[in-house]
Amino acid sequence: MFIQTESTPNPATLKFLPGREVLAEGAMDFPNADTASASPLVQRLFAVDGVSGVFLGPDFITVTKDTGEWQHLKPMLLGAIMEHFTSGAPVLAEAGAGTESAHADYDGEDEEVVAQIKDILDTRVRPAVAQDGGDIVFHGFKEGTVFLHMRGACAGCPSSTMTLKNGIENLLRHYIPEVELVEAV
Secondary structure: OOOEEOOOOOEEEEEEOOOOOOOOOOOEEEEOHHHHHHHHHHHHHOOOOOOOEEEEOOOOEEEOOOOHHHHHHHHHHHHHHHHHHHHOOOOOOOOOOOOOOOEEEEHHHHHHHHHHHHHHHHHHHHHHHOOOOOEEEEEEEEEEEEEEEEEEEOOOOHHHHHHHHHHHHHHHHHOOOOOOOOEEE
16 A cells, blocks of 8 residues: 655645545544544544644545654654555444534525535635645635634644635635635634
8 A cells, every 4th residue: 555645835734645535525623632533543643642633535634743753753654544544444433424514604694695605615715725635614604704614734724824815715705795804713
């Protein structure tokens, strides 16, 4: 098994591409070891000293470190990922546990605007953000402001504010006149 690695714009996060499906649908964020019980793979990764977060995408895994150097952590993480996939163990302990549904906050009268926002996020933004090992989730829309949640490599990334303000905000404002601001939650 060959696992590719890619750097991300977040220097504390590394993207691992195992060359096979990780999650059948959706994405899952594990911001700390206490949240890892749903995934034997994520439990293995948190067993590596220095790991502070794990994010699972359709075909990638991003790992965030709080201590240590990648040159020391990377071999242990590659070993844990390879060991997991060669063991035949499931990525998730329960079938169907791989999707997270976030409750979106918006007024019913904004349903059409919210549908447009979600469409642009799903077709234009999320694929680009996934290339960097992260994800972006619609959290709400109130009084012209779109609230988004950055996950994976995007959470805590030094360039995430620029991505939100100069990229996503400009894109949404261009296509949807009701959008005035984009804020991270």
